[in-house]
Amino acid sequence: MLKKVLISCIAISFLCLYGLSFATDMGPADMTLQAVKDKAKKPKPSVFPHKLHQDAYKCGDCHHSAKDGKQIPYEDGQPIGKCEDCHFKGSGMPKGLDSYKGAAHKNCKDCHKKVAAEKPELKEKFKGCMPCHPKK
Helix, strand or coil, X not given: CHHHHHHHHHXXXXXXXXHHHHHCCCCCCCXXXXXXXXXXXXXXXXXXXXXXXXXXXXXXXXXXXXXXXXXXXXXXXXXCCCHHXXXXXXXCCCCCCCCHHHXXXXXXXXXXXXXXXXXXXXXXXXXXXXXXCCCC
C-alpha cells in the first residue's frame, strides 16, 4: 500500500513538473523578426525585445489567431503561429495587412503611439526606423 502511494506521488510530481516546464517556456528573450515569404529587396530585420514586452503586456496584446477568415483573440495556452501564416501578399487580407511587414508595422506602431501618448518621455525612443531596425 505504502509503495503504491509513493509511486503515485512520484508520478504526480513528475507530471506537475513536466507541465510546468511548458508553462514557463515563453520563447527567447530577444528575437530577430524578418519576412520569409515576402522577402524585401533590401531586408531590414527588426530586433524585438520579446522578454521586455512579456513583462509589461499580456500575450493577447500582440498575438491573435484566426477562425473562418476572421481574427479571434488569443487565449492562454493557444499555440502561437507565425504572422506570415496569414499575412502575406496574395493572402486576401486588407491592404496594409496583406504582408508581414504591414501587419507588424501596424501592430507595433499603433501600440507605440498609444504608449508614447501615455508616457511622453518614450516618444523620442519610438521615433523613426532605427529603434527597431538598427543599422549593422
